[in-house]
Amino acid sequence: MQQTEIAAPFAPGGEREIDAQIAQRLLSAALNAGGDYADLFFEYRVGADYVLEEERIKSVGRGVTMGLGVRVTKGDATGYAYSEDLTFERMAHAARTAGQIAAGGGSVEPAAIEPIQLPDFYPVGQVSINLPADEKLALLRTADHAARNVDPCIVKVEASFTEQLREILVVTSDGRMSRDRMPLIRFGVRAVAEKNHKRQAGSSGGGGRYGIDYFVPGSGQDSHDGDWHGREAARIAIAMLDAREAPAGELTVVLSPGDSGILLHEAVGHGLEADFNRKKTSNYSGQMGNMVASELCTVVDDGTVTNSRGSINADDEGSVGRANVLIENGKLVGYMHDRLSARHFGVAPSGNGRRQSFRCMPMPRMTNTSLLAGPHDSDEIIQSVDRGIYAKRFSGGQVNISNGDFVFSLTESYLIENGKLTAPLKGVNLIGNGPDVLRRVVMLGNDYQLSDGIWTCGKDGQSVPVGVGTPTVKISNITVGGTQT
Amino acid sequence: MTNLVKELRDVAKRAVELAKKSGADDAEVTVRDGTELTAKVRLGQPELVQEAGSRALGLRVFKDRRTAITYTSDMRDDALDAFVRETVRLAELSEPDDLNRLPEADQLATEFPELDLFDDKSLSIDAAEALSRAKRGEKAALDHDDRVTNSEGATFSRTAGTSVFANSAGFIGDYSGTYAALYVEPICDDEDDKKRNGYWWTAGRFLDMLDEPEAVGKEAARRTVARLGARKIETCEVPVVFDPEVGRSIVGTVFSVSNGSAMYRKSTYLLGREGTEVASGLITISDQPLIARAPGSRPFDGDGLATRKNVIINAGVLETVLCDTYSARKLGRKSTGSAGRSVGGSPGPITSNLIMQPGDISRDELIARTKEGFYVTTMMGFGFNAVTGDYSRGAAGFWIQDGEITYPVSEVTVSANFDTLLKNIDLVADDLDLRATTRCPTFRVSSMTVAGR
Numbered sequence: 001m002q003q004t005e006i007a008a009p010f011a012p013g014g015e016r017e018i019d020a021q022i023a024q025r026l027l028s029a030a031l032n033a034g035g036d037y038a039d040l041f042f043e044y045r046v047g048a049d050y051v052l053e054e055e056r057i058k059s060v061g062r063g064v065t066m067g068l069g070v071r072v073t074k075g076d077a078t079g080y081a082y083s084e085d086l087t088f089e090r091m092a093h094a095a096r097t098a099g100q101i102a103a104g105g106g107s108v109e110p111a112a113i114e115p116i117q118l119p120d121f122y123p124v125g126q127v128s129i130n131l132p133a134d135e136k137l138a139l140l141r142t143a144d145h146a147a148r149n150v151d152p153c154i155v156k157v158e159a160s161f162t163e164q165l166r167e168i169l170v171v172t173s174d175g176r177m178s179r180d181r182m183p184l185i186r187f188g189v190r191a192v193a194e195k196n197h198k199r200q201a202g203s204s205g206g207g208g209r210y211g212i213d214y215f216v217p218g219s220g221q222d223s224h225d226g227d228w229h230g231r232e233a234a235r236i237a238i239a240m241l242d243a244r245e246a247p248a249g250e251l252t253v254v255l256s257p258g259d260s261g262i263l264l265h266e267a268v269g270h271g272l273e274a275d276f277n278r279k280k281t282s283n284y285s286g287q288m289g290n291m292v293a294s295e296l297c298t299v300v301d302d303g304t305v306t307n308s309r310g311s312i313n314a315d316d317e318g319s320v321g322r323a324n325v326l327i328e329n330g331k332l333v334g335y336m337h338d339r340l341s342a343r344h345f346g347v348a349p350s351g352n353g354r355r356q357s358f359r360c361m362p363m364p365r366m367t368n369t370s371l372l373a374g375p376h377d378s379d380e381i382i383q384s385v386d387r388g389i390y391a392k393r394f395s396g397g398q399v400n401i402s403n404g405d406f407v408f409s410l411t412e413s414y415l416i417e418n419g420k421l422t423a424p425l426k427g428v429n430l431i432g433n434g435p436d437v438l439r440r441v442v443m444l445g446n447d448y449q450l451s452d453g454i455w456t457c458g459k460d461g462q463s464v465p466v467g468v469g470t471p472t473v474k475i476s477n478i479t480v481g482g483t484q485t
Numbered sequence: 486m487t488n489l490v491k492e493l494r495d496v497a498k499r500a501v502e503l504a505k506k507s508g509a510d511d512a513e514v515t516v517r518d519g520t521e522l523t524a525k526v527r528l529g530q531p532e533l534v535q536e537a538g539s540r541a542l543g544l545r546v547f548k549d550r551r552t553a554i555t556y557t558s559d560m561r562d563d564a565l566d567a568f569v570r571e572t573v574r575l576a577e578l579s580e581p582d583d584l585n586r587l588p589e590a591d592q593l594a595t596e597f598p599e600l601d602l603f604d605d606k607s608l609s610i611d612a613a614e615a616l617s618r619a620k621r622g623e624k625a626a627l628d629h630d631d632r633v634t635n636s637e638g639a640t641f642s643r644t645a646g647t648s649v650f651a652n653s654a655g656f657i658g659d660y661s662g663t664y665a666a667l668y669v670e671p672i673c674d675d676e677d678d679k680k681r682n683g684y685w686w687t688a689g690r691f692l693d694m695l696d697e698p699e700a701v702g703k704e705a706a707r708r709t710v711a712r713l714g715a716r717k718i719e720t721c722e723v724p725v726v727f728d729p730e731v732g733r734s735i736v737g738t739v740f741s742v743s744n745g746s747a748m749y750r751k752s753t754y755l756l757g758r759e760g761t762e763v764a765s766g767l768i769t770i771s772d773q774p775l776i777a778r779a780p781g782s783r784p785f786d787g788d789g790l791a792t793r794k795n796v797i798i799n800a801g802v803l804e805t806v807l808c809d810t811y812s813a814r815k816l817g818r819k820s821t822g823s824a825g826r827s828v829g830g831s832p833g834p835i836t837s838n839l840i841m842q843p844g845d846i847s848r849d850e851l852i853a854r855t856k857e858g859f860y861v862t863t864m865m866g867f868g869f870n871a872v873t874g875d876y877s878r879g880a881a882g883f884w885i886q887d888g889e890i891t892y893p894v895s896e897v898t899v900s901a902n903f904d905t906l907l908k909n910i911d912l913v914a915d916d917l918d919l920r921a922t923t924r925c926p927t928f929r930v931s932s933m934t935v936a937g938r
Contacts, residue, residue: 050578051831053750056579056580056581056582057578057579057580058579058580058582059553059554059579059831060553060554060575060576060578060579061553061555061556061575061829061830061831062553062555062571062572062575063555063556063557063829064556064558064559064568065541065556065557065558066558066559067539067558075530076527076530076532077531077532077533077534078532078533078534079533079534079535080533080534080535080536080537081535081536081537082537082539083537084539084540084558084559097536097537101531101534133578137578155751156750156751156752158750192750192872194751198873199751199754199756199872199873200870200873201752201870201871201872246877248720248898248900248934248935248936249936249937249938250938279527279635279637280635280680281637281672281682282680283678283680285678285680286678287678359537359539361533361535395867396867397866398865398866398867398879399865400682400863400865400881401682402672402679402680402681402682403675403679403680403681403682403715403895404679405865405895406865406879407865407866407868407878407879407898408866409867409868411870426870426873426875427868427869427873427877428868428875428877428900429866429868429877429878429879429900431865431866431879431896431897431898431936432896433896479717479897479898479936479937479938480936481868481877481878481879481897481898481899481900481934481936482877482900482936483877483900483901483934484934485721485722485934
């Protein structure tokens, strides 16, 4: 926990160094009961957080977790065990426990281990967590001042900065060994405005696999600084003071570029994770090659976007991160795979096997999921709407994989009347059905944006950082869950 | 006291001593140890067996009214020593706050009620038995109805955990508990390539509190098959009935806007509403940490204070704002013994067993009295603005016509201002659901906007 370079104890030269020979012995123990595949997942995670509340640094936190997760598969069955104690005896015990899933059968010997060289999709000059706290505390204070200076009606400001460094080592019984080092930062500010007995809150934030300079003005990064986020949070809170009741029923909706990608993440992303399709429990099961969206739509999941929150040099099974086209001009062309589903479908793993920590087994997960740009100008799109809603900021979404219904929660939206944005609307949900909604994408902007790095995706109780992106999108009709009938 | 509990208490005491020795004015330590076994089957075959244990220590130090909060899983002597010293140094980065101190000594719990939370029998379930229970549950679902054509699987899990809390004012307490659950998720194939999913579950601290796997599987199948042919309805304003599976989240939302932390942060529309009517007179909601064998029970809170029953809403009136020590001080009052903290997290108010009092009519009677309305069994999304009370959620369920449940409904939203929603609860049934930490019966809201076509 010193302010020096952090290195995992299992890294070369560390006090619990794991080399090919130790890994080989553990994999042998894991496969001893007859398993047909095994992998080891070592993880070391250092995290810190800084919270500002009521114009002062309220608390500072830091934590370290480390452990080994061992997975053994036999057919479609998985045995999983983990240990926080990296002594050989405890690791071997975990390996044998996981191996018990395979009751009997011939035992396979692990292949000779070869280290794999990974690409670097998140070059960072200096990892934030290795640096002293000054700049991080200054960032919080800057945002606090900026928000308060917008207007005297800003009565509360809270800001937080969290940083993390995750080092992983994956060794598989088919002989691959890869190490990765994944920095991640996230900053957020929330402001409350109060006027004429009305109160509203607004938030803004960003981050990614960057260094702290991402939030420093004039650093050359294409990003917003603390001052901007502070003003933005205040702007939203104040704008929403005048919000009126949102309409209820089916309407035309225009989505702003960037964060609207959450809609895509929910509407099609989860349904194309191959575990659901392997089990035929997704509404996209058996749809490969079919038109599942309007011809305007090309959807890509790309783990290689430089420094993005959802990027991975390799996934948590050691498969190198890559870009995968899921939907091409409306046609379903690919699923996102982990090892298990890739084997089932007879394809190569797509670099989507991710997990929350060494305590969890990997599953097919998204990285950075985007709807690519289309031909239209964003003004032209808004002008084409007589009456509808312009959705600008969101708090999240959720999907039911089986029937494809998804929701998408708006925190800042405006009425569109005669081709112009007019009144701000109160927070409201949109609900739609994935394939239906993607077929109703009737215009697509040429202004693609990737979200700033704030999104976290949850599945089966496991959270992983993700990115989303879209241009301006026009959906001809979708149900808006307001109160005005 | 078992050896495990003694070992954890020793670690906690040692960390507190080290913190004082390293220059902290005061310190609080949480140590948690847990074991888990999860077994999942799908279509009769084992899909996952996961078995492991873990341990973590969380530390909060106070120095000159500054504070830092840290956690580690490395409790070896040397490592712990370095960890504690670093935490004390870290505190210097924060800024002084007069409220950063331990609870007053006379507030700390001195007696610990026996709550009967640990079942040796639950802990003795092995992988084979767990798989067998999951298999029985799933088979019952597949056998119950031909229209159940697929399965997300059935999962049996059991956990056991011990939590120790100690502070430098001499408080030390511990409690241990077990919890087991069986969850069954059948799938039906519907028209238009859609699948319909559903689930049912049973859970409890004691194994003998669980329903038979066959009963869980059958109910899961019944609920899933009922979803076949679900359709969207026209936008309307009608009475809305909430099943306990979703009503629970509404009761949880009541807590999220009525606790001390939300109050001092001004993050609630209930600011300044204490002692006034905030819900229908039919509504009484209390937090009850001292119920024997209940899933949310605990003998002391996250600050080391004795826990007690608190009535949050009494016949519609906002009576008690649940507070931990810090939020209580912020509001100039006393803690209600409601502090919670995760290992390495800041303390804040939480609930234990949050219970909405049942009414005196049956669920069937409640539905029979609804001429036309929407019965909600599933909700989705996060559409709640705590500051204004605007509430909008995705929903699915059934249409009620002439007092009877008719066809399934999906892809709609239910919306209202939460303040109005609580005041418009006009019928409460007597079917209190006892499995979860937040418990409620079926209830009806006289009018909400249902957005559909």
